[in-house]
Amino acid sequence: MQKISPLRSSIEAFNKFKATRANKAQTAQNAGQAASTNPFGIAFKGTVIQMDVFEKKSQNEETKQVSPSLKEKLAQAGKLLSSARVATINKFSTLKANAVAFGNKIKENSINAINKVREFGNQKVDFDFFKYNVSNLVNQPIGSLESMLAAELQGA
Amino acid sequence: MNNRKVKNIIEALGRHKDADSIRVLNELGTNCPIDEIREMTSKALIRKNTKEALEIMIVNKGKGINDLSARVAMCAINELLALKDKQEALEILENTINSETEKEVQDTARSVKALMSFSA
Incomplete structure:
Protein backbone atom coordinates (compact mmCIF):
# COMPACT_ATOMS: atom_id res chain seq x y z
CA MET A 1 0.00 0.00 0.00
CA GLN A 2 1.31 3.36 -1.02
CA LYS A 3 1.92 5.76 1.74
CA ILE A 4 0.46 9.18 1.10
CA SER A 5 2.55 11.98 2.34
CA PRO A 6 0.80 14.84 4.12
CA LEU A 7 2.19 17.35 1.63
CA ARG A 8 0.76 15.48 -1.38
CA SER A 9 -2.63 15.05 0.28
CA SER A 10 -2.81 18.75 1.03
CA ILE A 11 -1.92 19.60 -2.60
CA GLU A 12 -4.66 17.30 -3.85
CA ALA A 13 -7.18 18.87 -1.50
CA PHE A 14 -6.15 22.32 -2.66
CA ASN A 15 -6.54 21.33 -6.32
CA LYS A 16 -10.03 19.95 -5.62
CA PHE A 17 -11.00 23.15 -3.82
CA LYS A 18 -9.62 25.20 -6.72
CA ALA A 19 -11.64 23.20 -9.27
CA THR A 20 -14.84 23.57 -7.20
CA ARG A 21 -14.31 27.32 -6.85
CA ALA A 22 -13.74 27.67 -10.61
CA ASN A 23 -16.96 25.77 -11.24
CA LYS A 24 -18.87 27.98 -8.85
CA ALA A 25 -17.45 31.13 -10.43
CA GLN A 26 -18.44 29.90 -13.89
CA THR A 27 -22.03 29.22 -12.73
CA ALA A 28 -22.30 32.61 -11.06
CA GLN A 29 -21.05 34.34 -14.22
CA ASN A 30 -23.69 32.57 -16.34
CA ALA A 31 -26.41 33.54 -13.92
CA GLY A 32 -25.19 37.13 -13.97
CA GLN A 33 -25.31 37.21 -17.75
CA ALA A 34 -28.86 35.85 -17.73
CA ALA A 35 -29.95 38.48 -15.26
CA SER A 36 -28.36 41.29 -17.22
CA THR A 37 -30.22 40.52 -20.48
CA ASN A 38 -32.97 42.92 -19.48
CA PRO A 39 -31.21 45.34 -17.17
CA PHE A 40 -33.85 48.08 -17.42
CA GLY A 41 -36.88 45.80 -17.30
CA ILE A 42 -38.33 47.55 -20.35
CA ALA A 43 -41.04 45.97 -22.44
CA PHE A 44 -42.19 47.33 -25.75
CA LYS A 45 -45.50 46.02 -27.09
CA GLY A 46 -45.24 42.92 -24.93
CA THR A 47 -41.66 42.02 -25.96
CA VAL A 48 -38.81 42.28 -23.54
CA ILE A 49 -36.27 44.64 -25.01
CA GLN A 50 -32.62 43.90 -24.74
CA MET A 51 -29.81 46.28 -25.27
CA ASP A 52 -28.64 44.39 -28.35
CA VAL A 53 -31.77 45.42 -30.19
CA PHE A 54 -30.50 48.93 -30.41
CA GLU A 55 -27.28 48.10 -32.19
CA LYS A 56 -27.09 49.59 -35.65
CA LYS A 57 -24.95 48.21 -38.45
CA SER A 58 -24.56 51.56 -40.11
CA GLN A 59 -23.44 53.07 -36.87
CA ASN A 60 -20.84 50.33 -36.51
CA GLU A 61 -19.49 51.06 -39.98
CA GLU A 62 -19.28 54.72 -39.24
CA THR A 63 -17.33 54.22 -36.10
CA LYS A 64 -14.77 51.91 -37.73
CA GLN A 65 -12.27 54.68 -38.10
CA VAL A 66 -12.63 55.77 -34.50
CA SER A 67 -10.45 54.19 -31.88
CA PRO A 68 -11.97 51.03 -30.30
CA SER A 69 -12.43 52.45 -26.82
CA LEU A 70 -14.25 55.52 -28.10
CA LYS A 71 -16.33 53.35 -30.44
CA GLU A 72 -17.46 51.20 -27.54
CA LYS A 73 -18.31 54.25 -25.52
CA LEU A 74 -20.40 55.67 -28.33
CA ALA A 75 -22.21 52.37 -28.83
CA GLN A 76 -22.95 52.18 -25.12
CA ALA A 77 -24.27 55.74 -25.08
CA GLY A 78 -26.46 54.99 -28.09
CA LYS A 79 -27.91 51.95 -26.39
CA LEU A 80 -28.65 53.91 -23.25
CA LEU A 81 -30.26 56.67 -25.26
CA SER A 82 -32.48 54.21 -27.09
CA SER A 83 -33.43 52.54 -23.81
CA ALA A 84 -34.37 55.90 -22.35
CA ARG A 85 -36.44 56.64 -25.46
CA VAL A 86 -38.35 53.40 -25.11
CA ALA A 87 -38.86 54.07 -21.40
CA THR A 88 -40.28 57.49 -22.26
CA ILE A 89 -42.56 55.95 -24.89
CA ASN A 90 -43.77 53.45 -22.25
CA LYS A 91 -44.37 56.24 -19.80
CA PHE A 92 -46.36 58.25 -22.35
CA SER A 93 -48.40 55.22 -23.36
CA THR A 94 -49.27 54.62 -19.67
CA LEU A 95 -50.27 58.26 -19.28
CA LYS A 96 -52.36 58.02 -22.43
CA ALA A 97 -54.11 54.90 -21.14
CA ASN A 98 -54.85 56.64 -17.83
CA ALA A 99 -56.21 59.71 -19.60
CA VAL A 100 -58.46 57.57 -21.80
CA ALA A 101 -59.75 55.68 -18.72
CA PHE A 102 -60.42 58.98 -16.95
CA GLY A 103 -62.27 60.31 -19.98
CA ASN A 104 -64.38 57.18 -20.17
CA LYS A 105 -65.21 57.45 -16.46
CA ILE A 106 -66.30 61.09 -16.89
CA LYS A 107 -68.42 60.11 -19.88
CA GLU A 108 -70.14 57.32 -17.90
CA ASN A 109 -70.78 59.64 -14.95
CA SER A 110 -72.26 62.29 -17.24
CA ILE A 111 -74.55 59.73 -18.87
CA ASN A 112 -75.69 58.52 -15.44
CA ALA A 113 -76.37 62.10 -14.30
CA ILE A 114 -78.37 62.83 -17.47
CA ASN A 115 -80.41 59.66 -16.96
CA LYS A 116 -81.15 60.63 -13.37
CA VAL A 117 -82.24 64.11 -14.44
CA ARG A 118 -84.53 62.52 -17.04
CA GLU A 119 -86.00 60.24 -14.37
CA PHE A 120 -86.64 63.26 -12.14
CA GLY A 121 -88.17 65.06 -15.08
CA ASN A 122 -90.70 62.28 -15.50
CA GLN A 123 -91.70 62.44 -11.84
CA LYS A 124 -93.85 65.19 -10.45
CA VAL A 125 -91.69 66.88 -7.86
CA MET B 1 -99.21 66.94 11.47
CA ASN B 2 -96.32 68.81 9.89
CA ASN B 3 -95.25 71.32 12.52
CA ARG B 4 -93.36 73.53 10.08
CA LYS B 5 -96.34 73.78 7.72
CA VAL B 6 -98.77 74.64 10.54
CA LYS B 7 -96.37 77.22 11.95
CA ASN B 8 -95.97 78.86 8.54
CA ILE B 9 -99.73 78.88 7.86
CA ILE B 10 -100.49 80.47 11.25
CA GLU B 11 -97.72 83.03 10.72
CA ALA B 12 -99.09 83.80 7.25
CA LEU B 13 -102.59 84.26 8.70
CA GLY B 14 -101.08 86.58 11.32
CA ARG B 15 -99.45 88.71 8.62
CA HIS B 16 -102.45 88.55 6.28
CA LYS B 17 -104.16 91.91 5.67
CA ASP B 18 -107.61 90.37 5.29
CA ALA B 19 -109.66 90.81 8.50
CA ASP B 20 -111.15 87.37 7.96
CA SER B 21 -107.80 85.89 8.99
CA ILE B 22 -108.70 86.80 12.62
CA ARG B 23 -111.84 84.67 12.37
CA VAL B 24 -109.85 81.72 10.98
CA LEU B 25 -107.25 81.99 13.72
CA ASN B 26 -109.96 82.28 16.38
CA GLU B 27 -111.97 79.34 15.10
CA LEU B 28 -109.17 76.92 14.26
CA GLY B 29 -106.18 78.09 16.29
CA THR B 30 -107.50 79.13 19.70
CA ASN B 31 -109.88 76.15 19.90
CA CYS B 32 -107.17 73.61 19.08
CA PRO B 33 -106.50 71.08 21.87
CA ILE B 34 -102.73 71.25 21.22
CA ASP B 35 -100.98 73.80 23.46
CA GLU B 36 -98.31 74.55 20.87
CA ILE B 37 -100.90 75.52 18.25
CA ARG B 38 -102.77 77.78 20.71
CA GLU B 39 -99.45 79.37 21.65
CA MET B 40 -98.60 80.12 18.03
CA THR B 41 -102.13 81.44 17.42
CA SER B 42 -101.93 83.75 20.46
CA LYS B 43 -98.67 85.20 19.17
CA ALA B 44 -100.10 85.71 15.68
CA LEU B 45 -103.26 87.41 16.93
CA ILE B 46 -101.48 89.71 19.40
CA ARG B 47 -98.91 90.73 16.76
CA LYS B 48 -101.81 91.90 14.58
CA ASN B 49 -102.40 94.54 17.29
CA THR B 50 -105.97 95.24 16.16
CA LYS B 51 -108.98 95.74 18.45
CA GLU B 52 -110.76 92.62 17.26
CA ALA B 53 -107.71 90.36 17.61
CA LEU B 54 -106.69 91.75 21.02
CA GLU B 55 -110.23 91.39 22.39
CA ILE B 56 -110.16 87.66 21.57
CA MET B 57 -106.91 87.32 23.50
CA ILE B 58 -107.90 89.46 26.52
CA VAL B 59 -111.65 89.22 27.08
CA ASN B 60 -112.48 85.60 26.20
CA LYS B 61 -112.25 83.08 28.99
CA GLY B 62 -109.97 80.15 28.18
CA LYS B 63 -108.17 82.01 25.40
CA GLY B 64 -105.03 84.13 25.24
CA ILE B 65 -104.08 85.50 28.66
CA ASN B 66 -106.94 83.50 30.24
CA ASP B 67 -105.85 80.17 28.75
CA LEU B 68 -105.96 77.17 31.08
CA SER B 69 -102.42 76.27 30.09
CA ALA B 70 -99.99 78.47 32.00
CA ARG B 71 -97.51 78.19 29.18
CA VAL B 72 -99.95 79.56 26.60
CA ALA B 73 -101.16 82.32 28.96
CA MET B 74 -97.59 83.39 29.78
CA CYS B 75 -96.69 83.39 26.09
CA ALA B 76 -99.66 85.68 25.34
CA ILE B 77 -98.69 88.04 28.20
CA ASN B 78 -95.08 88.14 26.97
CA GLU B 79 -96.28 88.98 23.49
CA LEU B 80 -98.47 91.81 24.87
CA LEU B 81 -95.49 93.16 26.81
CA ALA B 82 -93.36 93.03 23.64
CA LEU B 83 -95.80 95.18 21.63
CA LYS B 84 -94.33 98.49 20.49
CA ASP B 85 -97.69 100.25 20.46
CA LYS B 86 -99.50 99.21 23.64
CA GLN B 87 -102.27 101.80 23.46
CA GLU B 88 -104.94 99.55 22.00
CA ALA B 89 -104.12 96.69 24.39
CA LEU B 90 -104.24 98.98 27.43
CA GLU B 91 -107.63 100.35 26.40
CA ILE B 92 -109.08 96.85 26.02
CA LEU B 93 -107.61 95.81 29.38
CA GLU B 94 -109.16 98.88 31.02
CA ASN B 95 -112.54 98.11 29.47
CA THR B 96 -112.30 94.48 30.62
CA ILE B 97 -111.53 95.53 34.23
CA ASN B 98 -114.49 97.89 34.25
CA SER B 99 -116.92 95.58 32.45
CA GLU B 100 -119.20 93.07 34.07
CA THR B 101 -117.33 89.95 33.03
CA GLU B 102 -116.15 87.12 35.26
CA LYS B 103 -113.98 88.08 38.17
CA GLU B 104 -111.21 85.75 37.10
CA VAL B 105 -110.94 87.49 33.72
CA GLN B 106 -111.01 90.92 35.39
CA ASP B 107 -108.22 89.89 37.80
CA THR B 108 -106.05 88.61 34.98
CA ALA B 109 -106.64 91.78 32.97
CA ARG B 110 -105.72 93.89 36.04
CA SER B 111 -102.48 91.97 36.57
CA VAL B 112 -101.50 92.20 32.91
CA LYS B 113 -102.32 95.91 32.83
CA ALA B 114 -100.10 96.45 35.87
CA LEU B 115 -97.28 94.54 34.20
CA MET B 116 -97.67 96.54 31.01
CA SER B 117 -97.66 99.81 32.95
CA PHE B 118 -94.42 98.83 34.66
CA SER B 119 -92.76 97.68 31.46
CA ALA B 120 -93.75 100.78 29.47
Missing part, protein backbone atom coordinates in the same frame (compact mmCIF):
# COMPACT_ATOMS: atom_id res chain seq x y z
CA ASP A 126 -93.63 68.70 -5.20
CA PHE A 127 -91.66 71.71 -4.00
CA ASP A 128 -93.07 71.64 -0.51
CA PHE A 129 -90.55 74.11 0.78
CA PHE A 130 -91.68 76.88 -1.60
CA LYS A 131 -95.37 76.04 -1.37
CA TYR A 132 -95.46 76.41 2.41
CA ASN A 133 -93.15 79.41 2.56
CA VAL A 134 -94.64 82.24 4.68
CA SER A 135 -94.10 84.92 2.02
CA ASN A 136 -95.88 82.69 -0.50
CA LEU A 137 -98.74 81.83 1.91
CA VAL A 138 -99.43 85.48 2.76
CA ASN A 139 -100.40 86.13 -0.88
CA GLN A 140 -102.92 83.28 -0.93
CA PRO A 141 -106.62 83.81 -0.20
CA ILE A 142 -107.91 83.22 3.33
CA GLY A 143 -110.16 80.39 2.16
CA SER A 144 -107.27 78.27 0.95
CA LEU A 145 -105.24 79.03 4.10
CA GLU A 146 -108.22 78.03 6.23
CA SER A 147 -108.62 74.72 4.39
CA MET A 148 -104.86 74.06 4.59
CA LEU A 149 -104.77 74.72 8.34
CA ALA A 150 -107.90 72.63 8.90
CA ALA A 151 -106.40 69.73 6.93
CA GLU A 152 -103.14 69.91 8.89
CA LEU A 153 -104.91 70.11 12.28
CA GLN A 154 -107.25 67.28 11.31
CA GLY A 155 -104.24 65.06 10.70
CA ALA A 156 -102.84 65.84 14.15
Whole structure:
Protein backbone atom coordinates (compact mmCIF):
# COMPACT_ATOMS: atom_id res chain seq x y z
CA MET A 1 0.00 0.00 0.00
CA GLN A 2 1.31 3.36 -1.02
CA LYS A 3 1.92 5.76 1.74
CA ILE A 4 0.46 9.18 1.10
CA SER A 5 2.55 11.98 2.34
CA PRO A 6 0.80 14.84 4.12
CA LEU A 7 2.19 17.35 1.63
CA ARG A 8 0.76 15.48 -1.38
CA SER A 9 -2.63 15.05 0.28
CA SER A 10 -2.81 18.75 1.03
CA ILE A 11 -1.92 19.60 -2.60
CA GLU A 12 -4.66 17.30 -3.85
CA ALA A 13 -7.18 18.87 -1.50
CA PHE A 14 -6.15 22.32 -2.66
CA ASN A 15 -6.54 21.33 -6.32
CA LYS A 16 -10.03 19.95 -5.62
CA PHE A 17 -11.00 23.15 -3.82
CA LYS A 18 -9.62 25.20 -6.72
CA ALA A 19 -11.64 23.20 -9.27
CA THR A 20 -14.84 23.57 -7.20
CA ARG A 21 -14.31 27.32 -6.85
CA ALA A 22 -13.74 27.67 -10.61
CA ASN A 23 -16.96 25.77 -11.24
CA LYS A 24 -18.87 27.98 -8.85
CA ALA A 25 -17.45 31.13 -10.43
CA GLN A 26 -18.44 29.90 -13.89
CA THR A 27 -22.03 29.22 -12.73
CA ALA A 28 -22.30 32.61 -11.06
CA GLN A 29 -21.05 34.34 -14.22
CA ASN A 30 -23.69 32.57 -16.34
CA ALA A 31 -26.41 33.54 -13.92
CA GLY A 32 -25.19 37.13 -13.97
CA GLN A 33 -25.31 37.21 -17.75
CA ALA A 34 -28.86 35.85 -17.73
CA ALA A 35 -29.95 38.48 -15.26
CA SER A 36 -28.36 41.29 -17.22
CA THR A 37 -30.22 40.52 -20.48
CA ASN A 38 -32.97 42.92 -19.48
CA PRO A 39 -31.21 45.34 -17.17
CA PHE A 40 -33.85 48.08 -17.42
CA GLY A 41 -36.88 45.80 -17.30
CA ILE A 42 -38.33 47.55 -20.35
CA ALA A 43 -41.04 45.97 -22.44
CA PHE A 44 -42.19 47.33 -25.75
CA LYS A 45 -45.50 46.02 -27.09
CA GLY A 46 -45.24 42.92 -24.93
CA THR A 47 -41.66 42.02 -25.96
CA VAL A 48 -38.81 42.28 -23.54
CA ILE A 49 -36.27 44.64 -25.01
CA GLN A 50 -32.62 43.90 -24.74
CA MET A 51 -29.81 46.28 -25.27
CA ASP A 52 -28.64 44.39 -28.35
CA VAL A 53 -31.77 45.42 -30.19
CA PHE A 54 -30.50 48.93 -30.41
CA GLU A 55 -27.28 48.10 -32.19
CA LYS A 56 -27.09 49.59 -35.65
CA LYS A 57 -24.95 48.21 -38.45
CA SER A 58 -24.56 51.56 -40.11
CA GLN A 59 -23.44 53.07 -36.87
CA ASN A 60 -20.84 50.33 -36.51
CA GLU A 61 -19.49 51.06 -39.98
CA GLU A 62 -19.28 54.72 -39.24
CA THR A 63 -17.33 54.22 -36.10
CA LYS A 64 -14.77 51.91 -37.73
CA GLN A 65 -12.27 54.68 -38.10
CA VAL A 66 -12.63 55.77 -34.50
CA SER A 67 -10.45 54.19 -31.88
CA PRO A 68 -11.97 51.03 -30.30
CA SER A 69 -12.43 52.45 -26.82
CA LEU A 70 -14.25 55.52 -28.10
CA LYS A 71 -16.33 53.35 -30.44
CA GLU A 72 -17.46 51.20 -27.54
CA LYS A 73 -18.31 54.25 -25.52
CA LEU A 74 -20.40 55.67 -28.33
CA ALA A 75 -22.21 52.37 -28.83
CA GLN A 76 -22.95 52.18 -25.12
CA ALA A 77 -24.27 55.74 -25.08
CA GLY A 78 -26.46 54.99 -28.09
CA LYS A 79 -27.91 51.95 -26.39
CA LEU A 80 -28.65 53.91 -23.25
CA LEU A 81 -30.26 56.67 -25.26
CA SER A 82 -32.48 54.21 -27.09
CA SER A 83 -33.43 52.54 -23.81
CA ALA A 84 -34.37 55.90 -22.35
CA ARG A 85 -36.44 56.64 -25.46
CA VAL A 86 -38.35 53.40 -25.11
CA ALA A 87 -38.86 54.07 -21.40
CA THR A 88 -40.28 57.49 -22.26
CA ILE A 89 -42.56 55.95 -24.89
CA ASN A 90 -43.77 53.45 -22.25
CA LYS A 91 -44.37 56.24 -19.80
CA PHE A 92 -46.36 58.25 -22.35
CA SER A 93 -48.40 55.22 -23.36
CA THR A 94 -49.27 54.62 -19.67
CA LEU A 95 -50.27 58.26 -19.28
CA LYS A 96 -52.36 58.02 -22.43
CA ALA A 97 -54.11 54.90 -21.14
CA ASN A 98 -54.85 56.64 -17.83
CA ALA A 99 -56.21 59.71 -19.60
CA VAL A 100 -58.46 57.57 -21.80
CA ALA A 101 -59.75 55.68 -18.72
CA PHE A 102 -60.42 58.98 -16.95
CA GLY A 103 -62.27 60.31 -19.98
CA ASN A 104 -64.38 57.18 -20.17
CA LYS A 105 -65.21 57.45 -16.46
CA ILE A 106 -66.30 61.09 -16.89
CA LYS A 107 -68.42 60.11 -19.88
CA GLU A 108 -70.14 57.32 -17.90
CA ASN A 109 -70.78 59.64 -14.95
CA SER A 110 -72.26 62.29 -17.24
CA ILE A 111 -74.55 59.73 -18.87
CA ASN A 112 -75.69 58.52 -15.44
CA ALA A 113 -76.37 62.10 -14.30
CA ILE A 114 -78.37 62.83 -17.47
CA ASN A 115 -80.41 59.66 -16.96
CA LYS A 116 -81.15 60.63 -13.37
CA VAL A 117 -82.24 64.11 -14.44
CA ARG A 118 -84.53 62.52 -17.04
CA GLU A 119 -86.00 60.24 -14.37
CA PHE A 120 -86.64 63.26 -12.14
CA GLY A 121 -88.17 65.06 -15.08
CA ASN A 122 -90.70 62.28 -15.50
CA GLN A 123 -91.70 62.44 -11.84
CA LYS A 124 -93.85 65.19 -10.45
CA VAL A 125 -91.69 66.88 -7.86
CA ASP A 126 -93.63 68.70 -5.20
CA PHE A 127 -91.66 71.71 -4.00
CA ASP A 128 -93.07 71.64 -0.51
CA PHE A 129 -90.55 74.11 0.78
CA PHE A 130 -91.68 76.88 -1.60
CA LYS A 131 -95.37 76.04 -1.37
CA TYR A 132 -95.46 76.41 2.41
CA ASN A 133 -93.15 79.41 2.56
CA VAL A 134 -94.64 82.24 4.68
CA SER A 135 -94.10 84.92 2.02
CA ASN A 136 -95.88 82.69 -0.50
CA LEU A 137 -98.74 81.83 1.91
CA VAL A 138 -99.43 85.48 2.76
CA ASN A 139 -100.40 86.13 -0.88
CA GLN A 140 -102.92 83.28 -0.93
CA PRO A 141 -106.62 83.81 -0.20
CA ILE A 142 -107.91 83.22 3.33
CA GLY A 143 -110.16 80.39 2.16
CA SER A 144 -107.27 78.27 0.95
CA LEU A 145 -105.24 79.03 4.10
CA GLU A 146 -108.22 78.03 6.23
CA SER A 147 -108.62 74.72 4.39
CA MET A 148 -104.86 74.06 4.59
CA LEU A 149 -104.77 74.72 8.34
CA ALA A 150 -107.90 72.63 8.90
CA ALA A 151 -106.40 69.73 6.93
CA GLU A 152 -103.14 69.91 8.89
CA LEU A 153 -104.91 70.11 12.28
CA GLN A 154 -107.25 67.28 11.31
CA GLY A 155 -104.24 65.06 10.70
CA ALA A 156 -102.84 65.84 14.15
CA MET B 1 -99.21 66.94 11.47
CA ASN B 2 -96.32 68.81 9.89
CA ASN B 3 -95.25 71.32 12.52
CA ARG B 4 -93.36 73.53 10.08
CA LYS B 5 -96.34 73.78 7.72
CA VAL B 6 -98.77 74.64 10.54
CA LYS B 7 -96.37 77.22 11.95
CA ASN B 8 -95.97 78.86 8.54
CA ILE B 9 -99.73 78.88 7.86
CA ILE B 10 -100.49 80.47 11.25
CA GLU B 11 -97.72 83.03 10.72
CA ALA B 12 -99.09 83.80 7.25
CA LEU B 13 -102.59 84.26 8.70
CA GLY B 14 -101.08 86.58 11.32
CA ARG B 15 -99.45 88.71 8.62
CA HIS B 16 -102.45 88.55 6.28
CA LYS B 17 -104.16 91.91 5.67
CA ASP B 18 -107.61 90.37 5.29
CA ALA B 19 -109.66 90.81 8.50
CA ASP B 20 -111.15 87.37 7.96
CA SER B 21 -107.80 85.89 8.99
CA ILE B 22 -108.70 86.80 12.62
CA ARG B 23 -111.84 84.67 12.37
CA VAL B 24 -109.85 81.72 10.98
CA LEU B 25 -107.25 81.99 13.72
CA ASN B 26 -109.96 82.28 16.38
CA GLU B 27 -111.97 79.34 15.10
CA LEU B 28 -109.17 76.92 14.26
CA GLY B 29 -106.18 78.09 16.29
CA THR B 30 -107.50 79.13 19.70
CA ASN B 31 -109.88 76.15 19.90
CA CYS B 32 -107.17 73.61 19.08
CA PRO B 33 -106.50 71.08 21.87
CA ILE B 34 -102.73 71.25 21.22
CA ASP B 35 -100.98 73.80 23.46
CA GLU B 36 -98.31 74.55 20.87
CA ILE B 37 -100.90 75.52 18.25
CA ARG B 38 -102.77 77.78 20.71
CA GLU B 39 -99.45 79.37 21.65
CA MET B 40 -98.60 80.12 18.03
CA THR B 41 -102.13 81.44 17.42
CA SER B 42 -101.93 83.75 20.46
CA LYS B 43 -98.67 85.20 19.17
CA ALA B 44 -100.10 85.71 15.68
CA LEU B 45 -103.26 87.41 16.93
CA ILE B 46 -101.48 89.71 19.40
CA ARG B 47 -98.91 90.73 16.76
CA LYS B 48 -101.81 91.90 14.58
CA ASN B 49 -102.40 94.54 17.29
CA THR B 50 -105.97 95.24 16.16
CA LYS B 51 -108.98 95.74 18.45
CA GLU B 52 -110.76 92.62 17.26
CA ALA B 53 -107.71 90.36 17.61
CA LEU B 54 -106.69 91.75 21.02
CA GLU B 55 -110.23 91.39 22.39
CA ILE B 56 -110.16 87.66 21.57
CA MET B 57 -106.91 87.32 23.50
CA ILE B 58 -107.90 89.46 26.52
CA VAL B 59 -111.65 89.22 27.08
CA ASN B 60 -112.48 85.60 26.20
CA LYS B 61 -112.25 83.08 28.99
CA GLY B 62 -109.97 80.15 28.18
CA LYS B 63 -108.17 82.01 25.40
CA GLY B 64 -105.03 84.13 25.24
CA ILE B 65 -104.08 85.50 28.66
CA ASN B 66 -106.94 83.50 30.24
CA ASP B 67 -105.85 80.17 28.75
CA LEU B 68 -105.96 77.17 31.08
CA SER B 69 -102.42 76.27 30.09
CA ALA B 70 -99.99 78.47 32.00
CA ARG B 71 -97.51 78.19 29.18
CA VAL B 72 -99.95 79.56 26.60
CA ALA B 73 -101.16 82.32 28.96
CA MET B 74 -97.59 83.39 29.78
CA CYS B 75 -96.69 83.39 26.09
CA ALA B 76 -99.66 85.68 25.34
CA ILE B 77 -98.69 88.04 28.20
CA ASN B 78 -95.08 88.14 26.97
CA GLU B 79 -96.28 88.98 23.49
CA LEU B 80 -98.47 91.81 24.87
CA LEU B 81 -95.49 93.16 26.81
CA ALA B 82 -93.36 93.03 23.64
CA LEU B 83 -95.80 95.18 21.63
CA LYS B 84 -94.33 98.49 20.49
CA ASP B 85 -97.69 100.25 20.46
CA LYS B 86 -99.50 99.21 23.64
CA GLN B 87 -102.27 101.80 23.46
CA GLU B 88 -104.94 99.55 22.00
CA ALA B 89 -104.12 96.69 24.39
CA LEU B 90 -104.24 98.98 27.43
CA GLU B 91 -107.63 100.35 26.40
CA ILE B 92 -109.08 96.85 26.02
CA LEU B 93 -107.61 95.81 29.38
CA GLU B 94 -109.16 98.88 31.02
CA ASN B 95 -112.54 98.11 29.47
CA THR B 96 -112.30 94.48 30.62
CA ILE B 97 -111.53 95.53 34.23
CA ASN B 98 -114.49 97.89 34.25
CA SER B 99 -116.92 95.58 32.45
CA GLU B 100 -119.20 93.07 34.07
CA THR B 101 -117.33 89.95 33.03
CA GLU B 102 -116.15 87.12 35.26
CA LYS B 103 -113.98 88.08 38.17
CA GLU B 104 -111.21 85.75 37.10
CA VAL B 105 -110.94 87.49 33.72
CA GLN B 106 -111.01 90.92 35.39
CA ASP B 107 -108.22 89.89 37.80
CA THR B 108 -106.05 88.61 34.98
CA ALA B 109 -106.64 91.78 32.97
CA ARG B 110 -105.72 93.89 36.04
CA SER B 111 -102.48 91.97 36.57
CA VAL B 112 -101.50 92.20 32.91
CA LYS B 113 -102.32 95.91 32.83
CA ALA B 114 -100.10 96.45 35.87
CA LEU B 115 -97.28 94.54 34.20
CA MET B 116 -97.67 96.54 31.01
CA SER B 117 -97.66 99.81 32.95
CA PHE B 118 -94.42 98.83 34.66
CA SER B 119 -92.76 97.68 31.46
CA ALA B 120 -93.75 100.78 29.47
